[in-house]
Amino acid sequence: MAADALSQVFQALADPIRRDIVARLAVADATVNELAEPYEVTLQAVSQHLKVLESAGLVSRSRDAQRRPVHLEADVFDLMTKWIERYRRQAEQRFARLDELLDSMPDVEPDVEPAPNPKRTARTSGAKR
Amino acid sequence: MAADALSQVFQALADPIRRDIVARLAVADATVNELAEPYEVTLQAVSQHLKVLESAGLVSRSRDAQRRPVHLEADVFDLMTKWIERYRRQAEQRFARLDELLDSMPDVEPDVEPAPNPKRTARTSGAKR
DNA sequence: ATTGTATTCAATGAATTGGTTGAATACAGC
């Protein structure tokens, strides 16, 4: 349903086995067999995981006789990092501005009523739950 | 099946609507109704998307009369960025070292056999597809 | 040609996902 690149990448990394595979491929290329070894699932399951990673563009496979060494494509990470960083920064800036405002308010005029404005109730309680 | 924090965060962002919601929340808090407005899906669907985002820790909801303003929790982004950056950097370094090695090899000792070691055939052809 | 190894393909199944509709709940305004 969501075939766009970013969705595929996030989806691919939403599985612990696949994330672990990526982590191990960051250290060195490996064959399907090598990759499958530490997990409890079947070899075929790992092969399918690799398919997901490949179609997300996170890995590529070359050829070495009957072996198909898997190789991490680090570039795709940029796509994600860019998306994440963009909104994280935006959000942080917003909170910074808001905190600034909130900090300045009680100090500047301590004698004014603390809540003269009935609206702007949002960002209430800070209730974590 | 994968209830760990990181999986939930990646899973949550693997949907375009949810990513768009996050993007809009980075600008300002909003109510469910406001958030649902631009999409073609029902209000209930959006409510469910928010539930996913909330249990992934990406958003929190406060209370304002019958409204439940949704608020972006930017902290969770760090979890992802850290994971991503770690392996990206590792992979980049590895490629850098390898490229260095490959670059230096033909120059240093042109008369030695180019492939005296039968193993280490990996990282072959570089065939993209 | 036969055997063994590495890997994928195909069919299947249970669980999860993303959507729907319809009924509940919670609250503000009259």
Add this chain to the structure above:
DNA sequence: GCTGTATTCAACCAATTCATTGAATACAAT
């Protein structure tokens, strides 16, 4: 108390996901 608005709950459905097993393919070694 009734009405409207904001939101969730619950049941349901189709599509997808993650795993399985068994058969196929590709190649090296004998």
